[in-house]
Amino acid sequence: MRLTQGCFSFLPDLTDDQIYKQVQYCLANGWAVNIEFTDDPHPRSTYWEMWGLPMFDLADAAGVMMELAECRRVYGDRYIRLSGFDASHGWESVRISFIVNRPPQEVEFELLRQEVAGRSVRYTTVRRPPQHVSP
Amino acid sequence: MLDLPHARSADASGNEAPLPASFDLRNEAEAAGITATLQQLDQELIGLKPVKDRVRQIASLLLIERIRQRAGLVSSPPTLHMSFTGNPGTGKTTVALRMAKILHGLGFVRRGQVISVTRDDLVGQYIGHTAPKTKEILKKAMGGVLFIDEAYYLHRPDNERDYGQEAIEILLQVMENQREDLVVILAGYGERMTNFFASNPGFRSRIAHHIEFPDYSEAELLFIGELMLRERGYRLSAAARKAFVDYIALRRTQPLFSNARSIRNAIDRMRLRQADRLVSDLDRMLELSDLETIDSADVLASRVFGGGPVVDGQAAGSAK
Ligand SMILES: Nc1ncnc2c1ncn2[C@@H]1O[C@H](COP(=O)(O)OP(=O)(O)OP(=O)(O)O)[C@@H](O)[C@H]1O
Ligand SMILES: [Mg+2]
Secondary structure (H helix, E strand, O other), X not given: OOOOOEOOOOOOOOOHHHHHHHHHHHHHOOOEEEEEEEOOOXXXXXXXXXXXXXXXXXXXXXXXXXXXXHHHHHHOOOEEEEEEEEOOOOXXXXXXXXXXXXXXXXXXXXXXXXEOHHHOEEEEEEEEOOOOOOO | OOOOOOHHHOOOOOOOOXXXXXXXXXXXXXXXXXXXXXXXXXXXXXXXXXXXXXXXXXXXXXXXXXXXXXOOOOOXXXXXXXXXXXXXXXXXXXXXXXXXXXXXXXXXXXXXXXXXXXXXXXXXXXXXXXXXXXHHHXXXXXXXXXXXXOHHHHOOOOOOOOOHHHHHHHHHHHHHHOOOOOEEEEEEOHHHHHHHHHHOHHHHHHOOEEEEEOOOOHHHHHHHHHHHHHHOOOEEOHHHHHHHHHHHHHHHHOOOOOHHHHHHHHHHHHHHXXXXXXHHOOOOXXXXXXXXXXXXXXHHOOHHHXXXXXXXXXXXXXXO
């Protein structure tokens, strides 16, 4: 199952050149760029592990790409995402976030439906052990 | 606000316009802004002929390389790492800043910022501290120029386990693998740089341009002084100029002389004395010319003429 979270996730994976340009856009806007990774990309798992510190005050995205290469070398078997945090007053939140690395075999989620009192329905997303290779 | 095309993704499009068969060199040079930058370099920096020649050569190479690229000829990005050697105050830092501008104008670095560091910025205090520190600086310098002043302090021959070695290895790797992301300029005093390169052949071989900064002659120092005064809106009276010539001749033989920087410091002190002289007589009307003119008294009051050793404030301290 192809994980779709954040920007661009319904598009083919971004190439490194495309990632570079997105990062440059973030830096040009003065956003802090973060690299995060996880092996548990459950939709409710908001906080992923951080790779190093947030990066700001960089002139060029090549520095971020260098860290990303290093992160992929170590955690290439996990999901890695980049995010741009806008610290300016009134925003103070993540402005962009996109996946830049997927494990060879993606995770599987299943939606469980449970009927409860008063005919209401409760939904739960549960992770399944991988069953088939994603196309 | 989008960025310049990234070097790696250049000429991605397959169907380009037919290649031009001839190029207007003047237009090309002007479009790249090097004519102006080189002219400015010539005007604002006195002397330094060998340095200027070399800068011009590099600029020419880059310009031709750029045209070759557009003409569809084989072109390999030249190695641009450099080392600047010379005595204190000979203009190494100043030229490094200009270099960044030239490289940026020609598109060989994408942003053109200069990050100026010394050992303390790169090397950590304990195990595991150095690599992140060095990488932090490298990340900031990407797309521009990393200027490492007094580079030989990175290497401590007496201590095999010195953390400087770790910084050196990271630098060498990036200098080799990310040549299109970063230009490294090492600077320092001549002999110690030679020793440094001898014990770190990796650096020597990665650096394409070794540029030596000569000491200034007395005439050049006088020009530099006058240029600095002009920039600050002052001029020397005829008598003051004569005194200044003597001052330079004396100061040059004294300890801690640091070329143009000593001149700059002397000028700052001359301005101080001039202001003091003007203020000491409150009962007169000041003319514009009084404000502009440095008089011989302002020069001659210097300790340099007293025979005693001068303590050149900044020359003794850190080199910046
Ligand atoms: N050729 C020159 N013409 C005009 N001004 C100069 C020239 N060379 C140096 N200066 C001035 O002298 C001062 C010192 O120069 P700079 O800092 O570049 O020297 P440096 O070689 O880096 O010295 P250090 O080795 O001590 O760091 C600066 O203010 C600079 O503007
Ligand atoms: Mg300097």
